[in-house]
Amino acid sequence: MTIGNIIVLSGAGISQESGLATFRDSDGEWSRVRLEDVATPEGYRRDPARVHAFYNARRQQLGQVKPNAAHFALARLEESWPGQMLVVTQNIDDLHERAGTKALIHMHGELNKARCDLCGSIAPWSGDLNQQSHCGDCRQAGHLRPHVVWFGEIPLEMGRISKALNQCHLFVAVGTSGNVYPAAGFVSQVRSRPGTRTVELNLLPSEGASLFAEANYGPASEVVPAFVDHLLNSL
Secondary structure: OOOOOEEEEEOHHHHHOOOOOOOOOOOOHHHHOOHHHHOOHHHHHHOHHHHHHHHHHHHHHHOOOOOOHHHHHHHHHHHHOOOOEEEEEOOOOOHHHHHOOOOEEEOOEEEEEEEEOOOOOEEEOOOOOOOOOEOOOOOOEOOEEEEEOOOOOOOOOHHHHHHHHOOOOEEEEEOOOOOOOOHHHHHHHHHOOOOOEEEEEEOOOOOOHHHOOEEEEOOHHHHHHHHHHHHHHOO
16 A cells, blocks of 8 residues: 555534534534534624633533544554655544644634634633633733634634645544535645545545545544554565
């Protein structure tokens, strides 16, 4: 087997099995709010207290969940793969890190960080945020927000991601819906390069399933470890 660079794109489906709700769950936390109210800059400006309360609850929930077999399998692949590997996640949780993944980009930000709109500082933040929270750098209160990318904002590190996509030999999408851009367009970018292998690992076919050359469907905790085993055994 050819040793090359791997990019794994992970979405909400990989963390759902750990107990974290997704946008599309009909009975989860996200179903009880309007995205316009809690996941947009406009919603934050209208009611910052409500937005802080929502993300504080999500942050507290992280302490109650653990990485699952899919997270650990990807960390094992990173450790054992002879080539380069990068995980690009749409998730704002820390489950990839806790499983051991090191080469990781959070394109939609991180729930356990806070960003100051006044000075631009980004810092770890594990407790609650509110309008009285002080920035550790500029020491000003009232300007800290969750370090997450809301609808209408540009995802993080897109230049680094695009460069990695142009150099990858295997692209694997795990637990993604295929309808959130720009991530949904990554497979089109890599499949235009001759010889690049594209694989979808998902509970059900995504909206972009037809763009992948290969697919395995089932729970992430089952299909991801099986795929990693097959990949490493073929070395």
